[in-house]
Amino acid sequence: MRVSIFVTCLVDQFHPEVGHAMLAVLDRLGIQYDFPRRQTCCGQPAFNTGCVEEAARVARQFVTSFAESEIIVAPSGSCIDMVKAHVPSLFAAGSPQRQQAERVAARAHEFSDFLVNVAKVTDVGGRFPHRLTYHDSCHLLRGLGIREEPRALLAQVRDAQIVELPASDTCCGFGGTFAVRYPAISGEMGREKLRRAVQTGAEYLVACDTGCLMHLRGMIAREALPLRALHLAEVLAAQ
Amino acid sequence: MSIDATSRSALDDDRLRGLLQQVTARLMEKRAAAVAEVPEWEDLRERARAIKRATLASLDGYLIEFETHVTERGGQVHWAADGADACRIVEKIAAANHVRRVVKSKSMVSEEIGLNAFLEQAGLKAVETDFGEYIIQVAGERPSHIIAPAIHKSRADVGRLFAQKLKIGYTDDPEALAAHARVALRGEFCAAQMGISGANFGVAATGTIVIVENEGNARLTTTLPPVHVVLMGIEKLVPSVGDLGVFLTLLPRNATGQAMTSYVSFITGPRRPDERSGPGQLHVVLIDNGRIRMLADPIMRDVLMCIRCGACQNTCPVYGHIGGHSYGGVYAGPIGSLLGPALEPRTSPPDLPFVSTLCGACAEVCPVKIDIPGALLYLRWRAMTGATEKVLPHRRLQRVMMRAWAGAMAGPRRYGVASRLMAIALRLLARGGVRRLPRPFHGWTEIRDFPAPPGRSFRRDLKRGRDERSK
Numbered sequence: 001m002r003v004s005i006f007v008t009c010l011v012d013q014f015h016p017e018v019g020h021a022m023l024a025v026l027d028r029l030g031i032q033y034d035f036p037r038r039q040t041c042c043g044q045p046a047f048n049t050g051c052v053e054e055a056a057r058v059a060r061q062f063v064t065s066f067a068e069s070e071i072i073v074a075p076s077g078s079c080i081d082m083v084k085a086h087v088p089s090l091f092a093a094g095s096p097q098r099q100q101a102e103r104v105a106a107r108a109h110e111f112s113d114f115l116v117n118v119a120k121v122t123d124v125g126g127r128f129p130h131r132l133t134y135h136d137s138c139h140l141l142r143g144l145g146i147r148e149e150p151r152a153l154l155a156q157v158r159d160a161q162i163v164e165l166p167a168s169d170t171c172c173g174f175g176g177t178f179a180v181r182y183p184a185i186s187g188e189m190g191r192e193k194l195r196r197a198v199q200t201g202a203e204y205l206v207a208c209d210t211g212c213l214m215h216l217r218g219m220i221a222r223e224a225l226p227l228r229a230l231h232l233a234e235v236l237a238a239q
Numbered sequence: 240m241s242i243d244a245t246s247r248s249a250l251d252d253d254r255l256r257g258l259l260q261q262v263t264a265r266l267m268e269k270r271a272a273a274v275a276e277v278p279e280w281e282d283l284r285e286r287a288r289a290i291k292r293a294t295l296a297s298l299d300g301y302l303i304e305f306e307t308h309v310t311e312r313g314g315q316v317h318w319a320a321d322g323a324d325a326c327r328i329v330e331k332i333a334a335a336n337h338v339r340r341v342v343k344s345k346s347m348v349s350e351e352i353g354l355n356a357f358l359e360q361a362g363l364k365a366v367e368t369d370f371g372e373y374i375i376q377v378a379g380e381r382p383s384h385i386i387a388p389a390i391h392k393s394r395a396d397v398g399r400l401f402a403q404k405l406k407i408g409y410t411d412d413p414e415a416l417a418a419h420a421r422v423a424l425r426g427e428f429c430a431a432q433m434g435i436s437g438a439n440f441g442v443a444a445t446g447t448i449v450i451v452e453n454e455g456n457a458r459l460t461t462t463l464p465p466v467h468v469v470l471m472g473i474e475k476l477v478p479s480v481g482d483l484g485v486f487l488t489l490l491p492r493n494a495t496g497q498a499m500t501s502y503v504s505f506i507t508g509p510r511r512p513d514e515r516s517g518p519g520q521l522h523v524v525l526i527d528n529g530r531i532r533m534l535a536d537p538i539m540r541d542v543l544m545c546i547r548c549g550a551c552q553n554t555c556p557v558y559g560h561i562g563g564h565s566y567g568g569v570y571a572g573p574i575g576s577l578l579g580p581a582l583e584p585r586t587s588p589p590d591l592p593f594v595s596t597l598c599g600a601c602a603e604v605c606p607v608k609i610d611i612p613g614a615l616l617y618l619r620w621r622a623m624t625g626a627t628e629k630v631l632p633h634r635r636l637q638r639v640m641m642r643a644w645a646g647a648m649a650g651p652r653r654y655g656v657a658s659r660l661m662a663i664a665l666r667l668l669a670r671g672g673v674r675r676l677p678r679p680f681h682g683w684t685e686i687r688d689f690p691a692p693p694g695r696s697f698r699r700d701l702k703r704g705r706d707e708r709s710k
Contacts, residue, residue: 007697014690016697040648046641050619054645061649138598171556175596180682182243184250187686188560218687221672
């Protein structure tokens with residue numbers, strides 16, 4: 001099995017440690033990977049803003065970058081949801097580009113989905129002696145239907161104490177450009193999410209989407225909360 | 240005004256947000272329990288969707304069929320192209336019957352067409368008889384939720400309001416407040432010469448109007464006064480009485496978590512010669528007001544399936560924080576962000592389709608499975624590209640920026656250059672984290688830090704050999 005890493009633009013630019021953590025887990029499992037160098041972004045920022053043409057331009061870049069990949073793995077539920085649910089529709093029905101996009105979409109997996117359902121592992125040999133709680137990112141949960149996979153992976157992490165987050169499936173308020181357009185609303189949603197996380201007594205809030213994490217980390221820093229937000233890959237990579 | 244601006248006072252109002260969260264959470268809990276009792280729930284949703292879709296696809300035929308049957312039973316059908324038209328029709332019926340006093344049961348379409356204000360100008364006193372709507376009317380406000388119009392008022396608020404406006408002693412006991420309203424409204428019911436109601440469903444095959452309620456006020460409104468006027472959007476039709484089984488199971492469970500509401504009224508025609516009571520006249524005003532335009536649009540057509548259960552408002556985290564009034568129109572929340580631009584295009588805030596994180600919680604509870612996030616994306620596309628409307632100047636600028644961004648993302652070399660430029664800019668702004676971004680990104684740093692750029696991007700790390708263990 002050889003996987004192609006789609007690191008996503010946010011991880012590439014702002015949180016490379018998440019990409020490295022993902023590779024560390026793959027290394028530990030002995031899974032071969034490559035990094036298609038033409039990759040940039042899936043086009044979601046444009047698509048969610050209504051700029052379909054611009055999204056299509058970026059999506060084309062994505063599809064051609066991964067055209068030869070057998071399995072595509074990304075540390076982001078919302079990017080994979082974009083790839084699966086929307087990218088094919090950006091190309092004319094029946095066109096070769098559409099067919100290529102559909103092939104690529106069928107091979108794309110979010111990281112936890114890949115580990116549990118493709119690589120068939122839940123114990124990746126991680127050790128993380130802390131109290132954790134997990135936030136369900138919207139597109140991962142409702143778009144891709146991934147709910148149990150991250151929990152199953154966390155359950156196998158040695159010395160980690162997992163507590164369920166009340167209303168874990170309520171949106172954290174990120175929403176892409178929503179976070180910039182409606183900072184006051186986004187902030188209240190984030191504050192509520194973080195208040196609940198702090199109330200669980202967890203030291204770490206874990207999620208599978210860098211968008212949510214950027215928003216939540218930014219709020220934690222601004223409000224100096226006694227909590228840290230981590231990507232699932234970072235928890236799994238820790239030993 | 241943008242909803243970022245209109246929602247800020249609501250966001251500062253902890254009392255309001257407490258109420259919203261408390262009521263919506265309770266409704267969602269009750270809903271979950273009621274849904275769990277119905278093993279075939281998902282099939283019912285599919286069935287409801289199929290019925291609504293098929294009905295909308297042949298709506299012209301069903302409307303004529305409905306009119307024929309209403310007329311056969313002695314009722315009268317009126318066709319209103321828009322809100323003003325509908326108001327004039329109601330006024331004419333009132334004038335022809337020398338009506339001075341009107342009672343109303345809850346109707347969203349009546350809010351949509353601005354009927355109360357119109358009737359007041361025409362010298363008619365119209366009293367809302369649903370308790371929530373009555374509170375709203377006494378307060379001179381607008382409903383802020385589809386099924387719980389006074390959700391933004393606590394019982395203490397209502398107590399103060401009644402003490403001030405109705406000159407009764409202050410109490411915050413809900414029973415006492417409801418009792419007061421009941422006494423006041425009994426007088427109105429008896430004195431009214433006309434009752435105005437909405438309709439939850441209209442049955443094409445029989446001309447029957449179906450009204451679902453809990454207080455009995457709709458039953459009184461539609462039976463006591465000598466003239467009954469029904470206001471209904473043209474999308475409310477179902478083909479036959481048999482179809483109602485699906486909807487009367489879905490609607491109360493999804494809206495309030497009830498297996499059945501206290502009252503379900505089936506009204507077929509006015510009083511018949513052998514009947515001793517009931518209104519002598521039944522008028523049904525069928526209202527377009529933008530609905531035909533929705534019907535002609537393949538995406539917006541699905542939005543017409545909405546049965547106004549309010550569940551999307553209850554589950555929406557944005558609605559839960561900002562409340563209905565922040566949305567600036569009659570319909571609020573996820574479905575309001577779709578209905579507003581379609582039914583109130585002149586007054587609805589232009590950024591309605593954008594005030595959503597696209598989290599999808601709404602679509603998950605929609606009883607007819609409207610793809611609400613998909614339709615919001617479609618309206619965003621329309622707003623940004625001018626497919627059907629003029630593009631606002633600030634959106635032109637946003638589009639230019641998005642185009643530049645897409646250009647930068649369209650190849651690895653451009654991406655590399657752009658990301659390096661961005662990193663330099665951010666480093667200039669950073670002190671630990673970036674605490675302040677320039678326009679138009681300042682919204683991000685209003686409430687949170689932006690990450691300081693790491694030393695290098697992931698791909699540059701790879702290029703320098705770190706992690707290049709397998710390639």
